[in-house]
Structure formats: structure tokens, C-alpha cells
Amino acid sequence: MSKFGQLLLPSLFGVLVLASWELGVRWADIPPYILPGPVAVLSALIDNFPELAAALWITVQVTLAALVLAAVTGVLFAFALSQSRVVEQMLFPYAVILQVTPIVTVAPFVIIWVDNIFVVLLILAWMAAVFPVISNTLFGLKSVDRNLRDLFRLYGATKTQTSLRLLAPSTLPHFLTGLRIAGGLALIGTVVAEMVAGTSGAQSGLASRLLEASYRLELARALACFVLLGMTGLAIYSALDWLSRRLLRHWHESASDVGYDRH
């Protein structure tokens, strides 16, 4: 498919949906507290932009901090697990428990134990994001080419040399896969945490604003928050995808277009 088609077709579809939504709302005379049209959402976005942008910045800060923390702790944890089969068997179930426990159920405790709301949100978002980093990195560490391992042993490589020259690069694609998933989860985790923690006032993020607006039946403003959060998720995914392609472009199949060419 041509690059033109790749952009044009989804855009055309989007415009069509928005147009029928706007026309439908006007034609059926639906009140804005039930369903505002896209034009009303856009004007709510523009009118409240400084306030929404400030709230978005808080959400983005928590999300990115949680993502970085998840990346660092996830890699360290995976590396520790990969060192010994016993350690892995002992600790991995707890990583799974961390993953399958809905963060909504943990939130009340964290809120009681931690005063700083930023830290509360950070902990909850980190909990949502860290597992895919751990499991993908661990998978990568375990699937290092055995012959290459032997070769490093044969040439008398130190543990540090093996880690830096063999384990790190061969695990990188798997880690980046985990990171791409973690990026989306960090945002979801932040949003859920904000909603559960019930933050309000100047320190509150975009999800709190969304909730606030919906309580007041200001649906246009709530939808504007929704749109901004969606775009943020897309931006985070695109940035991580770009990073991944950039780092792997020379050597990894996932970063090449070769497979998709049709001659």
C-alpha cells in the first residue's frame, strides 16, 4: 500500500465519522449534556486550553516518571531473576501477582501509607507498567544464542564483557517490546490512579478533570480531556516505536521494512 493511502484512508474515515456525528447531533437535537458534537468538544478544548494543558502536564509527568522507573527496576529485576533458576522460581510468582492484582484495589492502602500524591500516583502507575518490562527482558536474557555464549566463554570474556557485549544487545529488542507495552500501561495506570485517588485542585491531572467535568455534566469538556489523553497515549507509543526502530534499524527484522515490500 502506498504511503499516501496509509494516511489518506484512515483520515477520510475519521472525517466521515466526525461529520456524521456532528450532523446527527444537530439533526436529532441532542442536548450537549447527553452528547455534544465534535465542534463543541473542539471549542471546549480551545476555551479551556491553559487549564487542560496544565492538568495534562501533571499526568504526563507521572506517566513518564513511572515509565522510566518501570524500565530501570524492570531490567534490574529481570537481570536478578536470570542469574539463577532458584531465584527465578522463588520471585517470579510475585511479579505475576503484582501484574494480576487490579491497581484499583491497592490504591486505598497506598493512599493511606503515602502522603505525597505525586508519589502515590507514581507507585500505582509503576505497578501497572513494570511487569511487561520484567517478563520481556527476562525472556530476552534467556534466549541469548547459546553458541555465542560458548564463544564468549571460549575467548575468556569477563562477566562484565559478556553482559555489555552479548546480553545487553541481544536482549534489547525484547526489552523495547516490553517498554512499548509499558508506555501504554503507565498512562492507563496514571489515569486510573488519578481517578481512584480523587485528586482535586491545582495539583490534579487530566483524568481528575475528566471526572470532574462529567460530574458537572460538562460533557464537551470531559470529551476534550478524553481526546487529549488519547493523543498522549498515541504520542507515547509513537515515540517509543520510533526509538525502537532507531536503535534496531541496522540489524533487527522488526525494524526493517523488507518483509513488507511486495515486488
Add this chain to the structure above:
Amino acid sequence: MERSQAPLLALQRVGHIFDSGTTAVEGIDLSFAEGSFISLVGPSGCGKSTLLRIAAGLMTPSKGDVQRNFDRSPGALGFVFQDPTLMPWATALANVRLPLDISGRSGAQAAAATALARVGLAEFTQAYPRQLSGGMRMRVSIARAIATDPKLLLMDEPFAALDEFTRFKLNDDLLALWQANRWTVVFVTHSVREAVFLSQRVVVMSPRPGRIAADLAINLPAARAPDLRQTHAFADECARVTAALSQVMEPGSHV
């Protein structure tokens, strides 16, 4: 063919039993004279690869002794696997540099470039493995193994996955490299023609457990050229090895 001096590598009564209880090899006595090219042939499951890994020190045999009469510094031993086993994230040059970089030798860049030139890849130093053909990747793998100028070169079916044309070409080039450098080479293969063409000595192994069935000196001139393959003498030597091999094949099995 054997010289009077101590062999470079000697296996004495070597046997190995895997953790699963399977006996991989048993009662192996083999010595490898310095500068000789020796092939190990035999059906699957005869422990050729196990023996090579024992010789490399990657595995410790459960029985017997391995004597290595050479300086055991890293790089004194080169190993070529059946797969090229290259680091896909590194260029051909960086792959060849690996053993030199690990031991921190100076002049690694130049030595690696020279090794690549010797296998005919002088113009591909900056290529990544996936940009190279299967034969070229194997050349990079060989360049890496010879970059340290090893005393002992162990090769585990290096050309098994290549098409016949590429295989012949690599056989010719490997032979030329060996004739110029005289490393001690232990070469594992399934191909009788390849073994006879390259080697001074062919060791035939029998399966389950791996034992030495025949140890044949190849009566062909030391200086060899590709057209040797068309001679009667070559065909006779191949027939001799094939006969020894068919003795060890289990009834009903086909090669």
C-alpha cells in the same frame, strides 16, 4: 603422517555420559599432530560434535584425559560452529574484532580487517550479517576464528547448511588458507568428499555410543587444487572412506 614430537592435542580414553544417562562417546584415543588437517565423519549421533566441544574445553568429559600441548591463552583456539553464530547487531568487522577486543589486544582493527581480507570479504567490513549471504556469513565466522592466529582450529560442520556450489568454493578457500598457515584443524563433517578433499587424515566414527571405527590416512598429495576432485585417486579415497562408513551404519538406516 604422525610426527615424532608430542601431538598438539591428544584425547586419551575419553568418554562422556550425558546427565540423561546416554553415553555420547566412549574409549576415544586420538592425537592430532601440529599442522595437520583431520576430519571426523560419521552418522548422526556418533558424538562428533561432543568430541569437538570436549576438545575445545567447552565440556569436561566424564572419563579420560585431554592434553593440550599449547599455550592456552584466549585466542589460541578458534571455533567455527555449524551456524555462523555472528552478533547480528555488529558489523562484519566488529564481529571479527570480538576475540581481539575481549583479550584487549592492540591493533585489533587492523588484524580484523586483515582476517576479513583473507576470507575474501575486504569490501564488506561495514556490512551487517543480515546483509550478507549464507556463504559470506560463514566466511565472517571463519575470519573471526582465524583473526587471533589460533594454534588449533575446531570446525563443527561449518558448511553443512550451504548449497553445493558455495560449499565447494569455501572448501577451496579453506584449503588454500590452511596450506598458507598450517593451523592444526579438526573438522567435523557429514560429507565424505569434503573430508577427503580437505584432510590428511579422516577418522570414521560409529554411533551409539560414539566410538572410533576407522582412522584413515588420505593418500593424496599435500598440495591440492580444486581439480583434484576430478581425479581417480580422489574417487578411490572417497570410496575407501565410504566403505568404512557403510560398515558402521546401522542396518536399515540410510544416509
